[in-house]
Amino acid sequence: FIITSLSLISATYYPDFKRHVKTTNKALTLQASNYDQFREIIQISNRNMDNYDVVYYALDLTIDFSEQFITASLLMRFMILEDNTSQIDLNFTNTLDVDFITLNGTDLNYSHADDIISVTLSQACNSGDIAEIEIVYSGNPVNRLNDGMKFRTHAGVPVVFTMVSPQGARKWWPCKDTPADKPDSLEIRLTYPEQYVSVANGLRLETVNNGDGTRTDLWLESYPIATYLTSFAITNYEIFTQNYFYQDQEMEILHHVYPEQYDVSVDLYTPTPEMIDFFSAIYGPYPFLTEKYGHASCTDLGALAMEHQTCTSFDAGYITDPEATFTVAHELAHQWAGDFLTIGSWEHVWLKEGFARYSEALWAENLYGYQSLLDYMDALDNGSPLDPPLQRDPEGSGSHIFDIVIYSKGAWTQHMLRGVLQDEDYFAAILNLMSDPQLLYGNFITEDLENAAENTSGMELDWFFDQWFYQEGRPTYNYTLYTASEADSSYITIESLPFQNNYFSMFIPYQYEGVNGRIFVEGGLNHLVLPGSADSHDISMDPDNWVLDYGFTKKLPVLEELEVRDGNVGLAWREFFDPDIDGFNIYRAAEGGEFLKINEEPLTANFYFDENLELGVTYMYKISAVFAGFYESDFSNSIAVEPVEYAFDQGILLVDNSGNFTSPFPTDEEIDSFYHYLLEGLNFTDWDIAASGFPSLDTMAQYSTLIWHSDDILFNPLINNFFVLKNYLTAGGKLFLSNCRSLETLADHELADFLGIDYKSINNNPDFLGAEGLNGYPAIAIDPGKIPLAAWDNAFAYIYQLSPTAMGEAIYSFNSETDDPEWENEPCAVKIAGDTKAITLGFPLYFMEEEAAYDLLQQALADLGEITLSESQEIPEIIEICLKIYPNPFNPSTTISFSLTTEINGLRNTTTWQAEDMEIVIYNLKGQKVKNLSPSMYHTEPVEVGGEKHYNIIWNGTDQNNQPVPSGIYFCKLKIYRQEFSQKMLLLK
Numbered sequence: 001f002i003i004t005s006l007s008l009i010s011a012t013y014y015p016d017f018k019r020h021v022k023t024t025n026k027a028l029t030l031q032a033s034n035y036d037q038f039r040e041i042i043q044i045s046n047r048n049m050d051n052y053d054v055v056y057y058a059l060d061l062t063i064d065f066s067e068q069f070i071t072a073s074l075l076m077r078f079m080i081l082e083d084n085t086s087q088i089d090l091n092f093t094n095t096l097d098v099d100f101i102t103l104n105g106t107d108l109n110y111s112h113a114d115d116i117i118s119v120t121l122s123q124a125c126n127s128g129d130i131a132e133i134e135i136v137y138s139g140n141p142v143n144r145l146n147d148g149m150k151f152r153t154h155a156g157v158p159v160v161f162t163m164v165s166p167q168g169a170r171k172w173w174p175c176k177d178t179p180a181d182k183p184d185s186l187e188i189r190l191t192y193p194e195q196y197v198s199v200a201n202g203l204r205l206e207t208v209n210n211g212d213g214t215r216t217d218l219w220l221e222s223y224p225i226a227t228y229l230t231s232f233a234i235t236n237y238e239i240f241t242q243n244y245f246y247q248d249q250e251m252e253i254l255h256h257v258y259p260e261q262y263d264v265s266v267d268l269y270t271p272t273p274e275m276i277d278f279f280s281a282i283y284g285p286y287p288f289l290t291e292k293y294g295h296a297s298c299t300d301l302g303a304l305a306m307e308h309q310t311c312t313s314f315d316a317g318y319i320t321d322p323e324a325t326f327t328v329a330h331e332l333a334h335q336w337a338g339d340f341l342t343i344g345s346w347e348h349v350w351l352k353e354g355f356a357r358y359s360e361a362l363w364a365e366n367l368y369g370y371q372s373l374l375d376y377m378d379a380l381d382n383g384s385p386l387d388p389p390l391q392r393d394p395e396g397s398g399s400h401i402f403d404i405v406i407y408s409k410g411a412w413t414q415h416m417l418r419g420v421l422q423d424e425d426y427f428a429a430i431l432n433l434m435s436d437p438q439l440l441y442g443n444f445i446t447e448d449l450e451n452a453a454e455n456t457s458g459m460e461l462d463w464f465f466d467q468w469f470y471q472e473g474r475p476t477y478n479y480t481l482y483t484a485s486e487a488d489s490s491y492i493t494i495e496s497l498p499f500q501n502n503y504f505s506m507f508i509p510y511q512y513e514g515v516n517g518r519i520f521v522e523g524g525l526n527h528l529v530l531p532g533s534a535d536s537h538d539i540s541m542d543p544d545n546w547v548l549d550y551g552f553t554k555k556l557p558v559l560e561e562l563e564v565r566d567g568n569v570g571l572a573w574r575e576f577f578d579p580d581i582d583g584f585n586i587y588r589a590a591e592g593g594e595f596l597k598i599n600e601e602p603l604t605a606n607f608y609f610d611e612n613l614e615l616g617v618t619y620m621y622k623i624s625a626v627f628a629g630f631y632e633s634d635f636s637n638s639i640a641v642e643p644v645e646y647a648f649d650q651g652i653l654l655v656d657n658s659g660n661f662t663s664p665f666p667t668d669e670e671i672d673s674f675y676h677y678l679l680e681g682l683n684f685t686d687w688d689i690a691a692s693g694f695p696s697l698d699t700m701a702q703y704s705t706l707i708w709h710s711d712d713i714l715f716n717p718l719i720n721n722f723f724v725l726k727n728y729l730t731a732g733g734k735l736f737l738s739n740c741r742s743l744e745t746l747a748d749h750e751l752a753d754f755l756g757i758d759y760k761s762i763n764n765n766p767d768f769l770g771a772e773g774l775n776g777y778p779a780i781a782i783d784p785g786k787i788p789l790a791a792w793d794n795a796f797a798y799i800y801q802l803s804p805t806a807m808g809e810a811i812y813s814f815n816s817e818t819d820d821p822e823w824e825n826e827p828c829a830v831k832i833a834g835d836t837k838a839i840t841l842g843f844p845l846y847f848m849e850e851e852a853a854y855d856l857l858q859q860a861l862a863d864l865g866e867i868t869l870s871e872s873q874e875i876p877e878i879i880e881i882c883l884k885i886y887p888n889p890f891n892p893s894t895t896i897s898f899s900l901t902t903e904i905n906g907l908r909n910t911t912t913w914q915a916e917d918m919e920i921v922i923y924n925l926k927g928q929k930v931k932n933l934s935p936s937m938y939h940t941e942p943v944e945v946g947g948e949k950h951y952n953i954i955w956n957g958t959d960q961n962n963q964p965v966p967s968g969i970y971f972c973k974l975k976i977y978r979q980e981f982s983q984k985m986l987l988l989k
């Protein structure tokens with residue numbers, strides 16, 4: 001009603017509110033840090049100051065610009081408030097000297113220490129007595145850091161001014177320096193070089209040229225004024241004068257500006273009469289209408305501007321800022337909120353700053369319309385943590401007086417109060433506050449605003465002021481909408497989450513089906529009815545952002561990955577945030593068809609099995625939450641699934657998850673042939689992920705066991721679709737994993753639970769020599785010939801430490817080359833205990849010594865139920881062994897001949913032993929493996945001689961790559977039934 005009554009000016013420039021807020025916040029932060037540096041000085045308690053009330057101050061200052069020296073006197077008239085008062089205290093800096101203090105012309109005793117003057121009155125006074133003392137003082141005012149009386153220059157010309165907020169008046173005059181004690185009036189007499197111009201609070205009553213190069217001006221502030229709002233400034237000012245009319249009253253607006261800035265100052269201040277009109281409409285007539293308003297330019301003010309009563313100080317460096325007009329509005333609004341109504345204590349500083357900061361937004365709204373108000377508020381909540389409460393320390397003396405919370409959250413609190421009361425009541429309440437006869441020209445506190453708001457609106461508002469003034473934080477909201485096509489209303493559940501333990505209640509505006517409304521949301525869970533029909537899902541919560549919150553999240557049911565069993569599908573979904581729902585509906589679509597509800601009543605459990613599905617058909621599922629009988633939430637995510645038949649009849653799927661790298665790393669072919677050797681004689685099928693992608697569930701379902709290896713030393717993601725592997729394992733598939741640098745993703749992945757492992761860490765140092773077998777697994781060593789990097793010497797890096805969970809058990813423990821206690825004997829491979837479904841190696845099988853790798857995999861496949869081990873039968877006892885090498889020495893070839901007599905179950909024989917049971921390997925003198933001559937590798941057939949089985953194996957003096965070896969001593973090692981036999985031989989060329 002007020003906002004729109006004023007003309008919108010046509011503006012080509014739309015202000016950059018974010019930049020403006022940044023500029024002003026930066027200035028505040030600087031003020032706060034300056035304040036922090038001298039706060040101990042002003043925290044000296046105001047000792048005997050409650051025993052009197054100031055009625056009137058008269059200051060008389062003579063200012064020597066060249067010496068930066070003042071000679072001054074203060075007359076203070078005051079009323080005694082307590083009987084038998086014989087001493088009063090005043091705040092006054094120790095950096096100035098008190099020359100004498102008199103009462104009715106008689107000298108008084110006093111002390112002056114710790115920035116306090118204690119005056120002993122000549123006789124004890126009683127409550128109601130009026131007294132008047134005069135204090136004569138002089139000195140060089142010291143402005144410590146940023147406040148006090150400052151001597152500066154501009155364009156080479158001296159300027160003197162005062163800037164004392166919040167508690168620095170005592171730095172240039174003795175006073176009772178609290179906003180709570182405003183004198184009825186105050187005069188300032190200034191004597192200064194005649195070529196200059198002075199300005200101070202109120203009206204200039206007289207100016208006299210003293211004929212000695214000086215001039216004396218008498219300024220009178222005839223309204224009550226707080227000490228921190230008392231100010232003067234002197235330099236070669238030019239005066240830009242405007243006339244302001246209010247009804248039949250006329251008032252001068254005097255802008256004291258630097259001559260060198262005259263034009264830019266005129267540009268900045270020209271809208272002042274329009275602004276006074278605007279704020280008069282909101283806050284009531286300008287309170288100092290019989291005096292003046294205006295600005296005084298200062299250099300190095302210590303703030304961007306300061307709302308000195310009737311005479312705002314403005315930093316000359318800020319005058320050209322494109323958004324300075326909003327600071328002009330801010331300080332003008334302070335003439336009502338701060339000067340006319342002064343905060344009762346600094347605890348309530350947000351009240352004046354919240355009003356003034358919000359007035360900037362109101363001025364923007366007036367100039368540019370409603371959206372600019374929203375933009376302004378958004379800028380105030382941009383990058384500033386506004387969680388602390390407006391009221392922090394009740395003494396109100398901390399540097400937080402200047403902090404961004406006071407200003408920005410203060411403005412937001414005004415904005416939210418306007419939102420809660422709505423425009424008509426809010427502006428009426430503000431006007432009622434500003435015209436309260438109990439308050440005018442006096443003090444106000446937060447409760448006065450609350451009372452005005454409550455009395456005007458009829459609302460009880462303790463909750464509002466408690467949560468924004470005293471509490472910290474802001475709410476976070478979750479909500480969901482429930483609709484029903486047959487209903488003419490909808491339900492909404494809104495959860496107002498606390499900040500720490502603070503709960504918030506608020507009116508939340510919304511827009512639903514194009515209609516604006518609002519709902520009262522209390523802390524916790526709220527179920528509310530929204531008018532408006534049907535199945536519209538288009539709701540916008542707090543679309544214009546009237547609530548200082550951490551946002552609204554629309555909650556939907558969440559369908560988890562499905563479980564694909566043999567021919568049916570298990571669906572599971574998460575717990576919903578709204579515990580008061582009736583349950584869930586499930587919708588299914590077959591082959592891209594229409595979604596149809598498949599349940600009768602809402603399902604109260606969080607899972608469901610959908611049976612009798614057709615194989616080869618793709619089904620889609622999604623769910624909704626059901627509230628109040630038949631209202632439904634929006635749908636969850638949807639998931640597609642194809643039922644699978646788990647045949648498990650094609651043996652092993654050998655999944656190659658390694659990359660294809662070049663030397664020194666093994667190639668795909670080398671790794672493949674290694675595994676082919678290990679799996680010789682078994683039914684297996686190759687699957688190369690690099691070529692064909694991750695195998696589908698449908699593919700996996702054909703195989704009873706997956707051997708999945710990522711054995712090169714570069715990182716390969718273990719899996720990209722856990723859902724597939726989980727379903728395969730759940731349905732009864734078996735998994736053997738060999739790994740190097742692929743398990744990191746298991747650290748916090750539920751797949752780890754399926755493998756029975758608790759991922760610990762990876763050892764990036766080459767320290768792994770091999771592993772000790774546990775639970776029936778053979779010991780295994782790194783194959784030194786396969787170490788890819790010379791720097792690794794003979795140990796391997798990138799080995800995992802994996803602890804078994806309750807359902808797992810370790811099958812290998814780490815053999816550390818350096819006996820590193822963090823790794824030595826720690827588990828590095830795990831299987832699911834009992835009915836083993838999965839085995840995970842924390843080391844790459846490819847790099848292990850081949851025969852042991854073979855034994856390991858045999859044991860693993862037996863555990864997984866894929867094969868039956870012959871060793872599971874009783875191991876034969878070796879009774880006699882014959883190992884002959886002839887000729888020896890030899891060149892170029894020799895024959896290794898052996899036969900064996902064994903006994904099992906008391907029966908001796910010489911033919912039942914198998915080639916697969918034995919291993920023959922040639923080593924050189926250094927212990928390096930030269931060639932594997934095991935009969936199973938070369939399909940060597942035995943010969944029978946006299947009823948005994950013999951093997952005759954020829955070694956032609958070449959290595960594994962069929963290259964001739966040099967002359968020298970070699971060893972032939974025969975391993976069988978866990979015993980080892982060795983023969984020396986000599987190659988002579």
Ligand SMILES: [Zn+2]
Nearest residue numbers: 330334353356
């Ligand atoms: Zn302010």
